[in-house]
């Protein structure tokens with residue numbers, strides 16, 4: 001289809017013995033903010049570098065704007081974040097924006113871009129003097145300077161404090177409202193919840209989920225129960241337990257989508273236990289449970 005911005009068709013990418021992407025097929029359509037979630041080493045960055053044309057697939061096809069990502073003409077409407085270390089240290093923030101913008105036909109004006117990304121006060125500062133978080137914000141702003149149709153953001157807010165993160169989320173949203181399609185990778189479930197309409201979950205090089213935000217959250221929003229018992233195995237067999245870890249002295253951790261129902265079952269089962277506590281699972285734990293379930 002012509003209106004696809006990018007497409008991966010049965011793509012595998014290996015690095016020696018490591019299969020970073022394993023038979024991945026994915027369409028990136030205009031208009032969405034697509035969140036890509038996955039634990040460390042899942043293959044998210046590899047996927048983005050293939051779309052950027054920085055690497056080639058070992059097998060399968062990658063298309064960008066209907067052609068090869070290796071062809072520079074197809075990358076003109078693609079926005080990416082440079083690594084913070086690639087910013088010229090002695091140029092001022094405003095100068096870097098002008099410099100990068102000069103490569104495009106109709107760049108976003110400097111003042112507008114800086115204001116949107118909360119960088120106005122830093123316009124006269126040399127990039128070498130910026131903090132890590134400020135560099136990151138500038139890098140993300142630069143991805144948008146050429147009014148790209150598709151923007152790839154690899155963990156744009158890692159290391160930022162809450163306020164800076166919110167400024168970036170607002171800026172990404174307003175760029176999206178103006179027509180940019182955005183692919184964003186993150187370890188933070190909250191970030192994906194705030195921004196994405198479509199969520200792709202990747203683990204060990206494979207796409208585990210590709211669905212609307214609501215549907216995916218429903219599947220990964222787990223509760224975590226810890227308790228002590230001499231009958232851990234029997235507890236693990238109760239309906240509704242989707243993950244079980246056992247520790248020393250009868251300590252166990254259970255995962256469930258409906259902790260209220262599980263606690264009710266536990267009590268009525270008559271299995272002795274003590275020191276029960278319940279809390280929301282972290283994203284990391286949700287993924288662990290989700291991926292273990294997939295491999296059973």
Ligand SMILES: Nc1ncnc2c1ncn2[C@@H]1O[C@H](COP(=O)(O)OP(=O)(O)OP(=O)(O)O)[C@@H](O)[C@H]1O
Pocket residue numbers: 015018019020038039040041042043044045046047
């Ligand atoms: N240049 C490379 N040489 C060898 N192995 C690589 C290379 N790049 C990535 N890999 C391996 O490919 C796998 C996927 O890595 P990738 O960086 O794509 O994951 P990721 O999901 O982006 O992880 P993170 O969240 O930690 O950034 C990992 O096992 C990684 O070690």
